Amino acid sequence: YILDLYTETFLYPATARKRRKGFIDNSLGSKFLEKATQNYYSNDEINVGPYKMLVNCCENCYFTFNIAKAMLPIIVLKNIFFSIVALAIAYFGINNNLIAIPVLQILLSSLFITELVHHINFVVKLNQLFEKFLDAFVNIKDNSLFLQQAVLLYVEYETVLAYNKAPLSDKVYNKLNQKLTKEWEEIKERYEISQ
Missing domain, CATH: 1.20.5 (Single alpha-helices involved in coiled-coils or other helix-helix interfaces)
Structure with a gap:
């Protein structure tokens, strides 16, 4: 604590x-x-300005989303394991206690399941935000409000991060870094980013 x-x-x-x-x-x-x-960042060839801001933030979002998504099975397994252990201990330790069992159920749901729900929500919001970034790159030439959109997406990304309840795993990042870097370069090529 x-x-x-x-x-x-x-x-x-x-x-x-x-x-x-x-x-x-x-x-x-x-x-x-x-x-x-x-x-x-892998975007040194891009001149500083709102466009680079959008590209850098999109790269951040892409990496964060994929790391959080890769962590999801670990968090699910951890929650299942600790819930079963806590329930078993509680059942055998406070069997037939009418007050302790409902209190335990409330504590379990708030300790374990809440973390899982927050993480799933985090992954879903990052996925939605990444799609907004890609839409921005598709519609970039027709967008007269580009600066405003870049700032809005940056603020949305920071807001999603602020509500994340757990840090991302460095171990998962190190494991995925090369793969995600390669995929990010492919995304930049597909969406003609950095031109």
């Missing part, structure tokens, strides 16, 4: 602030961070 409280109150917000500043620096050419973001 103390570790969760510390990470959610201090560590994650500090990391997120740095990530956002690095995103703005790389996309718009500002200098909010003392050092430039290096080797984070």
Whole structure:
């Protein structure tokens, strides 16, 4: 509990602030961070501006979505395992106790199932947002509100991240990084990104 409280109150917000500043620096050419973001985005050939902002955010969304999706089976299995263990312990430990069993059911649903529901919601929202990014690239030439759309999609992405209840797995990221980088380059080619 103390570790969760510390990470959610201090560590994650500090990391997120740095990530956002690095995103703005790389996309718009500002200098909010003392050092430039290096080797984070694969879009160095794109000039700074709203278009690069849209491309960088789309890349972030693509990676985040795929990592979260790959984590889903692990979270499902973890929830099933801990729910069964907790129910078994509770049943044999508080058998025939009319007050303890409903309290236990409430606690179980809030501890285990809530995490699963939040993660599924996170994956679904990222998928929907990624589709909006792709639509933006398809309709880019006809869009007179491009800057506004880039900012809106960035804000939507940050909002989805803010409501994520658990960090993404570095292990899953490291496992998928090469594959996702290759797929991202194929997406850039298909949608004529960086031209």
